[in-house]
Amino acid sequence: MGFLLVIIAVALTAALAGLSLATRARGEAVRLRAINNSLEARVTEATREMRAALATSDQQARGLAAASQAKTDFLAGMSHELRTPLNAVIGFADLMRMNSATEPLTLRQHQAVDQILGAGQHLLALIEEVLDLARIEAGKLSMSIEAVDPHLVARQVCQSLKPEAAAAGVTLRAPPVVAGFGVIADRTRLRQILLNLVSNAIRYNRPGGHVIVELRQGRDGVILSVRDTGAGIPADRMAELFQPFNRLGREASTLAGAGIGLTVSRRLAEAMNGRLEASSREGEGSCFTLHLPVARHTAPQIVASAIPELDVPAFPGGAATMLYVEDNPSNIALMRHVIEALGSIRLHVAETGHDGLALARDLRPDIILLDINLPGLNGFELKAGLDADPLTRGIPVLALSASAMPSDIKPGKTAGFRDYLTKPLDIPAFARALNRVLNEVGQAAEADRRLA
Structure with a gap:
């Protein structure tokens, strides 16, 4: 009997101990669940705050981008508005100074004209500097x-x-x-x-x-x-x-x-x-x-050689008309010499994409040669503008660019240029391209004349 009581006592003690452990385990589980819920709530709150911060950051970035674009647009518009009166100020001051022989100015008038001209040129230089700064900040500066x-x-x-x-x-x-x-x-x-x-x-x-x-x-x-x-x-x-x-x-x-x-x-x-x-x-x-950076490869020595003659068909007025759109003065000077040597072509020059588009509409040249990196409109945008206008849509366009990588030439050819020439200018290749295109234009003009 005593032994049985001992066994019962041990069993009850074990049961009570197990009950205590179970109670403590349940308590620990409740505590861990509470901690887990708290952590989940904190993570959820942190995620919400992070998303809100990112949304605010994106909104601020969009706001800054919009403000930068607005500033650039304002400066571009202001430049246009200032250039119009400056054109008259500088132009008429130049005329007064150049006409001083036929319409003599007094010494004081001459000094006044010099002051007007100097102030106008200084204001124009400031406009250019501000615009350059805006273009640089906007990442839209054109470089050749x-x-x-x-x-x-x-x-x-x-x-x-x-x-x-x-x-x-x-x-x-x-x-x-x-x-x-x-x-x-x-x-x-x-x-x-x-x-x-x-x-x-x-x-x-x-x-x-x-x-x-x-x-x-x-x-x-x-x-x-x-x-x-x-x-x-x-x-x-x-x-x-x-x-x-x-x-x-x-x-x-x-x-x-x-x-x-x-x-x-x-x-x-x-x-x-x-x-x-x-x-x-x-x-x-x-x-x-x-x-x-230094130019590692020096330019090859220039050797004078015969420029192939252009087999230019007969055009109204006796010569073909070419519009060259280029902003680099040395490139323009070179082209004038090349065209003079080739002969049979009347050359007109525009120094910006917008001027090129306007002159192409007014002039209706037989061929257009343009640079790709142009101020205002780049070469691709200018080509798209020419194609969109019925007056200029059929004019053949050649590209001449310093961008000579295959990745540059391929888009040029798919953009609809009749040829894509690269700098430095290969004069014989340029002459061949002109021959080919102008002969096509001449033959088309002759066919139209016969039909008429």
Whole structure:
């Protein structure tokens, strides 16, 4: 009997212990469930907050993009509105100065005309700088990257600014002529940067001072420096140098400027895979240094050879009419020489896509040759505009571009160009393309004449 009671007691103790463990397990499970629910609630709340933050961020990004586009559109519209009266201001001032022989001006009138012309040109330059800054920020800056001779560009800039330097009493020293290396850059933009740097070096110099332009080849490219002997820049303001609309305390000075030129110049240098740096010592002068990638392969020697004659069919007026749409002055000058050598073609030039579209409608040329990287409308947009207009739809169009990769040429051919030529210009190939297209145009014109 006693043994049975012991067994019952042990069993009851075990049962009570199991009941206690079960109770504790249930309590632990409830606690863990509560923790889990709390964590799930926190994760849900964190996810909701994250989604709300992302939505807010997206909305802010869209708002910033819309504001940037609105700013660009405003500046473009404002530029158009300002250019119209500036055209009259600069144009009539030029006319008054050119007609001074037949309609003499007094000394005071002549000085007044010079002031009007200078102010108009300065305002036009400011408009261009603001627009360039807007285009760069919007990622819409058109660049034509090619091998460029930096010595030639630098010497041309110095030659154009010699009168300004002489008027300021500053000695301007251009780099000596040195052959052997070039840079990869946009010729027009490189000239713009150098004009800004050299002009600033003259403007902020002192009477009797010097501006020295130097070029040399470094380990990582070509280095072009513009050094002056002006007042220099305080060390504590160097960090502000490339900020837009910041004239470093010269806002109240009589020197013209808006504080945009250096900002635009640095952005242009970066767009050409280069960089623009500055150093200065207050009271001694400043030095601006432009680094650009070197052109690894020099251009082949140009050997004069016979240009194939054009077998141009008879056109009304005795010659075919060609419209060339190109914004690079050196390319335009080259084409004028080529057409003069080829003969039998009347050449007309437009320097922007919009001007090319308008001139094509008015002129109705027999053939159009256009660059791809054009300001305003690019070559593809210009071709689409020509195709959309019944007056210009049938005019054959040739493309001439520095974009020579297969990935560039294929879209050009599928866009409907009669041929896609690449730079540097292969004159015999260009002559053959002109022969082929103009003969087709002549034969079509002759067939139409017979039917009529």
